[in-house]
Amino acid sequence: MVSLLCALSLLGCADVALAAAPPRDRAGKIHFARGADSSFDRYTFAPSAAQQQWMRDKFWRMRTYPPYFDSRTAWFGGAWAYKDAMAIYPGEKRPEAFYLRDAQGRKLYIWYACSGGTCTQYAGDIGSPDYRRAWIDEAKAAYQKGYKGLFVDDVNMQLRISDGNGKLQWPIDPRTGKPMNEQSWRRYMAEFMEQIRREIPGAEIVHNSLWFDGDADPYIQRQHDAADLIEIERGINDSGLRGGEGSVSLRTLLRLIDRLHAKGKGVVLDASAPTHAERVYGLAGYFLISEGRDAMGNYQRGTPDDWWEGYDTDLGDALGPRYDLPSGVIRRDFTRGSVLLNVPDSDTVKVNVGSGFRDIDGVQRTSVTLKAGQGAILLRTDGPAPIATPTPTPTET
Numbered sequence: 382m383v384s385l386l387c388a389l390s391l392l393g394c395a396d397v398a399l400a401a402a403p404p405r406d407r408a409g410k411i412h413f414a415r416g417a418d419s420s421f422d423r424y425t426f427a428p429s430a431a432q433q434q435w436m437r438d439k440f441w442r443m444r445t446y447p448p449y450f451d452s453r454t455a456w457f458g459g460a461w462a463y464k465d466a467m468a469i470y471p472g473e474k475r476p477e478a479f480y481l482r483d484a485q486g487r488k489l490y491i492w493y494a495c496s497g498g499t500c501t502q503y504a505g506d507i508g509s510p511d512y513r514r515a516w517i518d519e520a521k522a523a524y525q526k527g528y529k530g531l532f533v534d535d536v537n538m539q540l541r542i543s544d545g546n547g548k549l550q551w552p553i554d555p556r557t558g559k560p561m562n563e564q565s566w567r568r569y570m571a572e573f574m575e576q577i578r579r580e581i582p583g584a585e586i587v588h589n590s591l592w593f594d595g596d597a598d599p600y601i602q603r604q605h606d607a608a609d610l611i612e613i614e615r616g617i618n619d620s621g622l623r624g625g626e627g628s629v630s631l632r633t634l635l636r637l638i639d640r641l642h643a644k645g646k647g648v649v650l651d652a653s654a655p656t657h658a659e660r661v662y663g664l665a666g667y668f669l670i671s672e673g674r675d676a677m678g679n680y681q682r683g684t685p686d687d688w689w690e691g692y693d694t695d696l697g698d699a700l701g702p703r704y705d706l707p708s709g710v711i712r713r714d715f716t717r718g719s720v721l722l723n724v725p726d727s728d729t730v731k732v733n734v735g736s737g738f739r740d741i742d743g744v745q746r747t748s749v750t751l752k753a754g755q756g757a758i759l760l761r762t763d764g765p766a767p768i769a770t771p772t773p774t775p776t777e778t
Contacts, residue, residue, distance in 0.1 A: 401530065401585050402609040402645060405673035409696030409715040411664075412441035412676040414649050415683060417450070417460075424685050425453055433457065435685055439692070441676055444532045444587075447523040454527030461532035461587055462523045464516070466573065467491060468502040468535065479505050479512045481542060481552040484560075491535060495547035504542050508556060508569035516573075517580050530585030530609070536574060538594050538601050540566040567600035574607035585609050587649060592637060593629050611641055616650030616677065617666025617722075618659055624726030624753070631724050635703075638670045647674030655681045658755060661741060664691055665756030668720040669703045669713050691741050694758060696720070698768050706732065710751060716768060718760040723751035737763035 406412065415436075417425060425445075428436070433456040436443075445453070445460040454460055468491055469475050480488045481504040490500035506512050520531055540563055543549050551560040578586060588604065589612035596602055605611065613634070615621075622631045638648050650667055654660045660679060667677040682689035697716035706712055708730045711722045718738070723730055733748045738759040740746050749757040 401583055403585060403647060403674050407697060408671040408673050408699035409668065409717060410671075410673075411667070411692055411694060413439060413683065413692050414442040414444065414651065414676040414678040415440045416651065416678055416680065417443045417445045419446075421684070422449070425450070425457075428456075432685060439685075439688065442529065445528075447526065447528075450528075451523070451526040458527065459529050460527075461530050461585070462520070462526075462528040463532045463534065464520050464523070465502070465534040466516075466536050466570070467505045467507050469505045470502055471499075475505075476511070478555070479509065479515075481506050481561075483544070483550055484553055487544070489542050489550055489552050490545060492541040492543040492547065492549060495543060495545060498545040500543065500545055500547070504552070506555060507573045508554070508565070513573055513576055517577055520577065521581050524581055524584050528584075530587065531577070531581065532587045532589070532612070533574070533577070533608075534589045536570065536588040536590040536604060536608075538567050538570055538598070538604060539563070539591060564600070567598060567604075571600040571603040571607070574604050578607040587612055589614065592634060595628075596637060596640060605641065605644065605646060608646065610647040610649055610674070610676070612649045612651055613638075614651055616652040616663055618652040618654045618663045622725055624724045635670060642670075642672045642674075645674075647672070647676065649676045649678065651678040653680045660689060660691060661758060662722065662754060662756040664694070664741075665720040665722045665758055668696060668715070668758070669711055669722060671699075691758070694741065694760070696758075696760070697765055700766065700768065708732070714766070716765040718758065720756065720758050721749060721751060722756040723753055725754045727753040729753070732757075734759060737761055
């Protein structure tokens, strides 16, 4: 019926489908998403009213952990409640049927942090209706404590299940009695994510999935459709990103983000960038892709007592999409400045930008020199450019 009404009327059905998605902001504004694990508890345990306000001002969202944060949603309404899609932790009391097992009936694990015959998380059977029912009931109860939405971890569309020594295994599918194959796994995960979306419709849902799986597989497309934002671990700062056009190249990642944007999705570029140059590079990458629903995070220089002022940068409105200079450097222009990024595995390039710019550290610039994997953020000193101005063709040497 909804599909028929959408076809016959101008109801704005696309907006209805995105009811839980964050509203679109200007592309030049930073949405900082803070990962608030136990190391961050010292800031959230008993903050003063001024400290609470600081976090509301600086953090667009926080990835938080129930039940610890349940009582804190009263002063921070932008919290995502963390829940792993398939983890069963040692010590949890769960029905035996919830666990994935090998042909000998031994419990299997998520392929992560395995040593000495054990790993940190058992693997739950995401294809089980009973497992899904318990998971969703718990997530719904957490969400109703005042969370903005859910951060669903390990939405892996690859079957990464192992024994306790980190050796990948094909679990036995309880529904067939045969080894589970990759397509069955992807179908189970997609159906699970769709059920979460249906049953918690008001929640803003983030999936932490493997971006390099792409989006050609129909089950991955369904998984993406069930999310509002896709977490990209390590973001633009991932040291594994390459130049060129390969499957793990920066440009391949950027094109995937473009396709997610076309579907109304945002992305979270969640990095660990310890140096100033790495933070500038990651920030430049964020501005290259930002469409107003995206976010970025960084563990270093992202706390109340160690805040990098670069995260307060506001470039205003985008004058257009990113574009390539003849040298291969990627540029994007905004009303209040421009960003440049030299992709990995590239030659060092000098870009002339003309007068009227300063870099993020306040140094006046008429040109910048970028090595491979470096970026620059330039702010206009001669007033904002009008939005109607067409994107210029820069001069380079």
